Amino acid sequence: xxxxxxxxxxxxxxxxxxxxxxxxxxxxxxxxxxxxxxxxxxxxxxxxxxxxxxxxxxxxxxxxxxxxxxxxxxxxxxxxxxxxxxxxxxxxxxxxxxxxxxxxxxxxxxxxxxxxxxxxxxxxxxxxxxxxxxxxxxxxxxxxxxxxxxxxxxxxxxxxxxxxxxxxxxxxxxxxxxxxxxxxxxxxxxxxxxxxxxxxxxxxxxxxxxxxxxxxxxxxxxxxxxxxxxxxxxxxxxxxxxxxxxxxxxx
Amino acid sequence: xxxxxxxxxxxxxxxxxxxxxxxxxxxxxxxxxxxxxxxxxxxxxxxxxxxxxxxxxxxxxxxxxxxxxxxxxxxxxxxxxxxxxxxxxxxxxxxxxxxxxxxxxxxxxxxxxxxxxxxxxxxxxxxxxxxxxxxxxxxxxxxxxxxxxxxxxxxxxxxxxxxxxxxxxxxxxxxxxxxxxxxxxxxxxxxxxxxxxxxxxxxxxxxxxxxxxxxxxxxxxxxxxxxxxxxxxxxxxxxxxxxxxxxxxxxxxxxxxxxxxxxxxxxxxxxxxxxxxxxxxxxxxxxxxxxxxxxxxxxxxxxxxxxxxxxxxxxxxxxxxxxxxxxxxxxxxxxxx
Numbered sequence: 001x002x003x004x005x006x007x008x009x010x011x012x013x014x015x016x017x018x019x020x021x022x023x024x025x026x027x028x029x030x031x032x033x034x035x036x037x038x039x040x041x042x043x044x045x046x047x048x049x050x051x052x053x054x055x056x057x058x059x060x061x062x063x064x065x066x067x068x069x070x071x072x073x074x075x076x077x078x079x080x081x082x083x084x085x086x087x088x089x090x091x092x093x094x095x096x097x098x099x100x101x102x103x104x105x106x107x108x109x110x111x112x113x114x115x116x117x118x119x120x121x122x123x124x125x126x127x128x129x130x131x132x133x134x135x136x137x138x139x140x141x142x143x144x145x146x147x148x149x150x151x152x153x154x155x156x157x158x159x160x161x162x163x164x165x166x167x168x169x170x171x172x173x174x175x176x177x178x179x180x181x182x183x184x185x186x187x188x189x190x191x192x193x194x195x196x197x198x199x200x201x202x203x204x205x206x207x208x209x210x211x212x213x214x215x216x217x218x219x220x221x222x223x224x225x226x227x228x229x230x231x232x233x234x235x236x237x238x239x240x241x242x243x244x245x246x247x248x249x250x251x
Numbered sequence: 252x253x254x255x256x257x258x259x260x261x262x263x264x265x266x267x268x269x270x271x272x273x274x275x276x277x278x279x280x281x282x283x284x285x286x287x288x289x290x291x292x293x294x295x296x297x298x299x300x301x302x303x304x305x306x307x308x309x310x311x312x313x314x315x316x317x318x319x320x321x322x323x324x325x326x327x328x329x330x331x332x333x334x335x336x337x338x339x340x341x342x343x344x345x346x347x348x349x350x351x352x353x354x355x356x357x358x359x360x361x362x363x364x365x366x367x368x369x370x371x372x373x374x375x376x377x378x379x380x381x382x383x384x385x386x387x388x389x390x391x392x393x394x395x396x397x398x399x400x401x402x403x404x405x406x407x408x409x410x411x412x413x414x415x416x417x418x419x420x421x422x423x424x425x426x427x428x429x430x431x432x433x434x435x436x437x438x439x440x441x442x443x444x445x446x447x448x449x450x451x452x453x454x455x456x457x458x459x460x461x462x463x464x465x466x467x468x469x470x471x472x473x474x475x476x477x478x479x480x481x482x483x484x485x486x487x488x489x490x491x492x493x494x495x496x497x498x499x500x501x502x503x504x505x506x507x508x509x510x511x512x513x514x515x516x517x518x519x520x521x522x523x524x525x526x527x528x529x530x531x532x533x534x535x536x537x538x539x540x541x542x543x544x545x546x547x548x549x550x551x552x553x554x555x556x557x558x559x560x561x562x563x564x565x566x567x568x569x570x571x572x573x574x575x576x577x578x579x580x581x582x583x584x585x586x587x588x
Contacts, residue, residue: 057497079501082504085497089497090497094488095490096490096491096494098509100512100516110500
């Protein structure tokens with residue numbers, strides 16, 4: 001009876017507000033992310049979409065409201081917070097692989113130090129994950145020796161190694177050369193197909209159309225529109241969304 | 252026209268050209284043109300000539316007969332003592348004192364310095380395990396040193412009760428107020444004259460000379476190492492911390508497993524400079540009657556009345572030891588990459 005009902009949203013964001021000094025970056029955000037759902041967050045730069053994403057694993061703190069993951073409110077600190085972060089995978093815009101560790105060690109570190117997995121098991125699992133994202137050949141090289149796309153795929157493998165309940169992607173393709181964007185998006189599509197719960201902040205509208213169940217449009221720190229991708233792209237309900245789409249969609 | 256490849260530069264020319272940056276290195280210089288090469292060559296020859304002239308002049312001045320040294324200071328008789336094994340025995344003893352004090356000093360400085368840097372860079376919450384591990388490591392190193400030197404550690408640490416009270420208070424405050432205390436520690440001991448720090452344990456606490464030198468050096472060099480390490484920590488991208496936390500590491504795990512290994516690697520050249528500098532500063536131990544290499548050399552010089560040869564030999568030993576440190580350091584750094 002302690003188990004949360006399975007139809008409850010995996011991530012619940014309720015009345016969240018955040019200020020950077022005088023700057024109100026998130027205003028009364030309410031959003032539910034269901035199990036297995038892919039939610040794509042889009043919006044102009046400075047709209048607060050990255051901040052929202054980073055609030056979900058408390059890399060940014062919020063000043064009011066609540067965020068609940070799998071029925072548990074975000075802990076404020078300590079071991080509980082670390083344990084929660086272990087359940088929330090994160091992929092950064094700038095990859096942030098551990099520069100002093102090989103690709104393989106990058107993927108092994110979390111399971112060994114956080115989950116207490118043995119070295120052999122961690123390596124076995126890491127090699128399997130690297131194969132899944134297509135970087136087996138580079139396992140013993142250092143991040144600096146890899147291309148951006150390869151680094152980002154490694155970062156995805158590193159997050160997956162923790163067997164997360166939800167994956168956060170903070171503009172995962174924005175720092176990539178154009179020819180490497182698709183290799184990363186392919187991995188993400190594959191992940192979405194496997195039923196991973198994902199929150200993706202991105203400018204890739206193609207990915208939003210293909211993978212998202214819902215598109216969240218943010219502007220000025222507010223959720224302006226939440227809709228299925230077809231509806232959002234074909235028939236946006238708000239002026240702000242229409243204005244944004246007219247600027248980014250091909251002529 | 253095919254023709255031969257451009258003639259490769261000769262040894263002399265190669266020695267005089269600015270080295271091209273190795274792969275991955277960024278150099279501020281660009282390759283020189285013909286005029287640049289000529290001016291490098293000319294200035295090299297001129298300065299080499301000046302150096303040789305200065306050397307000859309110094310040699311002649313020092314070799315000239317004076318009232319104290321009627322046959323000049325390079326007279327073969329003055330080198331005579333270096334034919335005797337007792338002289339080398341004395342120097343070897345001095346070198347052992349110098350090296351052992353420097354080794355224990357640098358190990359303790361590294362432990363304390365890195366710990367201070369981590370505390371000052373951290374969140375303000377004390378990683379108690381880290382502080383206790385650091386303190387335990389320092390105590391173990393000191394006990395090990397006492398055992399190796401055959402001194403009774405209790406005798407070696409004959410510090411008055413208030414010395415222990417002070418050390419305890421520093422650890423306690425570090426646990427309670429890590430950022431303020433590590434800052435205060437670093438700012439205070441960095442501002443102290445090294446001579447003062449070496450003299451104090453000897454004068455006020457009755458600590459034996461070797462230990463006094465080790466304590467003084469540790470107090471001072473732990474602060475410079477803390478600053479060197481902290482600046483390396485600050486130079487790391489913020490994303491490394493975030494990635495560590497996002498994977499589920501605790502802040503102190505992120506510090507020890509992600510940040511410190513990278514920071515220490517970045518700080519390595521500076522840390523080695525500090526090591527060489529600490530080694531030379533053991534010579535300040537003369538104020539607490541520490542029999543290190545330099546003071547033994549001076550004693551020998553006085554006994555044999557051959558100051559110049561003695562000091563030249565002493566300098567040569569210092570230069571050799573520091574050369575070995577630098578050489579191994581460079582090797583180490585190259586294999587690290």
